[in-house]
Amino acid sequence: MSADTSLLTLLTTTPLFAVGLTLTAYLIGNGVFQRLKRPSWLPAILIAALLLAGALALMGLPYATYHQGATWLTVLLGPATVALGMPLYQQLPRIVELWRPLAICLPIAATLAAFYSLAIAWLLGSSDTILASLAAKSVTAPIAIGITEQLGGTVALLMGALLITGVATIPCVSLTTRFLRIDDERLIGFALGLNGHAIGTVRAFEISPTAGAFASLGMSLTGIFTAMLLPLAWRLIGMGS
Amino acid sequence: MPALSGFLWLISYWLIGEVVIYFTALPISSGVIGMLLLCVTLAMRGRVSSSIAAAAQPLIALLAMLIMPGVVGVFFIIGELAGQWSAILIALLLGTLLSVVTTLWLLKRLIKPTHVR
Numbered sequence: 001m002s003a004d005t006s007l008l009t010l011l012t013t014t015p016l017f018a019v020g021l022t023l024t025a026y027l028i029g030n031g032v033f034q035r036l037k038r039p040s041w042l043p044a045i046l047i048a049a050l051l052l053a054g055a056l057a058l059m060g061l062p063y064a065t066y067h068q069g070a071t072w073l074t075v076l077l078g079p080a081t082v083a084l085g086m087p088l089y090q091q092l093p094r095i096v097e098l099w100r101p102l103a104i105c106l107p108i109a110a111t112l113a114a115f116y117s118l119a120i121a122w123l124l125g126s127s128d129t130i131l132a133s134l135a136a137k138s139v140t141a142p143i144a145i146g147i148t149e150q151l152g153g154t155v156a157l158l159m160g161a162l163l164i165t166g167v168a169t170i171p172c173v174s175l176t177t178r179f180l181r182i183d184d185e186r187l188i189g190f191a192l193g194l195n196g197h198a199i200g201t202v203r204a205f206e207i208s209p210t211a212g213a214f215a216s217l218g219m220s221l222t223g224i225f226t227a228m229l230l231p232l233a234w235r236l237i238g239m240g241s
Numbered sequence: 242m243p244a245l246s247g248f249l250w251l252i253s254y255w256l257i258g259e260v261v262i263y264f265t266a267l268p269i270s271s272g273v274i275g276m277l278l279l280c281v282t283l284a285m286r287g288r289v290s291s292s293i294a295a296a297a298q299p300l301i302a303l304l305a306m307l308i309m310p311g312v313v314g315v316f317f318i319i320g321e322l323a324g325q326w327s328a329i330l331i332a333l334l335l336g337t338l339l340s341v342v343t344t345l346w347l348l349k350r351l352i353k354p355t356h357v358r
Contacts, residue, residue, distance in 0.1 A: 018310075022306065022309055022310055023306075025309070026305075026306045026309060044305070045305045045308075045309065045312070048306075048309060049309055049312050049313050049316075052309060052313045053313050053316040053317075056313070057316075063313070063314060063317040066310070066313075067310055067311075067314065070310035071310075073306070073307055073309075073310060074307060074308075074310050074311060076300065076303075076307055077272070077307050077308070078252075078255045078271070078272050078275075079248065079251035079252050079255055079275075079296075079300060080272075080300040080301065080303070080304055080307055081255075081270070081272025081273065081275065081276055082251045082254045082255050082258075082272055082275035082276050082278075082279055083251055083276075083279075083296065083297035083298075083300045083301050084276050084301065085254075085275070085276040085277065085278070085279030085280040085283065085297075086279065086280075086283065086289055086293060086294065086297040086298075086301075087301065088276065088280045089279070089280045089283035089284055089289065090289065092280075092284060098352065100351075101348065101351035101352045104347075104351055105344065105347045105348055105351055108343075108347060109340065109343060109344040109347060112339070112340050112343050112344075113336075113337075113340040113344075116335070116336035116337075116339045116340050117332045117333055117335075117336025117337070117340075118332075118336075119336075120331060120332040120335055120336055121328055121329065121332035121336075124327075124328035124331065124332065125328065126325065126328050126329065126332070127325075130322075130325060130328075130329065134329065134332060134333065137333060137336075137337075138337075138340070140304070141304070141307070141308040141311065142270065142272045142307075143270050143272060143273055145270075145311070146270025146271075146272070146273075147270070154318070155311065155314070156311070156314035156315055156317070156318045157315065157318060157322065157329075159308065159311040159312045159313075159314055159315055160312065160314075160315025160318075161329070161333055162308065162312065163312045163315065164330070164333045164334070165333055165337050168333065168334050168337045168338070169337055169341060172337055172338045172341040172342075173341055173345070176341050176342050176345050177345060180345055180346060180349055182345055182348075182349055184352070186352075187345060187348045187349065187352060188345075190344075190348060191341060191344045191345050191348065194344055195337060195340055195341050195344060196337075198304040198305055198308065199305065201304075202304075202305055216301075220276065223273060224273055224276075224277070227270060227273050
């Protein structure tokens with residue numbers, strides 16, 4: 001047992017173990033997802049996250065140790081957010097084409113995306129910290145982390161909220177489009193990106209490139225809008241610091 | 242190495258975002274500011290340089306993997322939030338369903354008329 005522990009200590013002296021573990025889980029998650037014929041209720045990220053959590057628990061590797069090593073990957077979220085400026089630019093003609101409906105829909109839908117869950121959680125008696133952690137649930141991770149830190153929420157809970165929201169968005173969208181008889185890929189993509197951030201966007205790219213383009217548009221705009229709205233809203237209602 | 246110089250651009254925009262936040266105290270993350278600056282720059286130049294595309298495309302494709310280390314953290318706070326989970330789950334699942342329905346209903350009402358004419 002002590003030999004195992006010292007081996008684990010040796011392996012985790014560099015971040016490479018944590019990085020390798022993450023890549024392994026991600027690749028296996030993707031492989032299983034393809035093998036299962038891309039089920040909409042079980043996205044690759046959920047499979048990978050479960051595998052990774054299971055592996056950490058089996059090895060007895062503390063999450064803090066793993067997370068420290070994985071910083072080598074998470075630090076890339078900064079430049080990855082900046083990179084979203086590229087699809088945003090590439091879709092400028094489409095934004096201009098549909099600017100009116102999108103400009104009307106986005107503020108309402110992005111506000112409601114945060115509001116519905118906050119209102120339900122508040123009615124069910126959740127604490128201020130939990131509310132602050134759930135507020136950015138529909139925002140893409142790099143932006144959402146910044147928002148949550150400003151609101152005084154827990155980043156770990158936010159990330160869980162992102163996972164649950166993103167995964168839930170996919171079946172919600174396919175049910176609703178069937179119910180409302182919507183087959184316009186632009187609408188489906190926009191709704192996936194607006195509500196389901198990166199996870200919804202990955203799904204939209206599986207439907208079609210057009211859906212994917214509108215999903216990244218919805219994701220970017222929701223991120224920007226929410227990043228400006230939530231901290232102000234929080235200050236107005238006098239929560240957090 | 243076009244990807245490397247593109248990556249340097251992305252890092253630079255992120256750092257500029259940090260500087261902007263330091264001086265303006267804007268309530269936005271530096272990544273968002275960098276994203277907007279990148280979009281404005283590309284719009285002014287009228288095209289995406291191959292170096293920026295070479296760096297941005299793989300990073301965007303890996304977005305899901307980059308959030309994984311953080312996402313996994315939720316499995317380790319399950320105990321801490323015992324008793325709160327049903328409220329959190331109901332809020333997230335029901336909230337998401339409601340907001341998806343609202344978004345699609347709004348979009349259908351706003352976009353269909355112009356489409357049918």
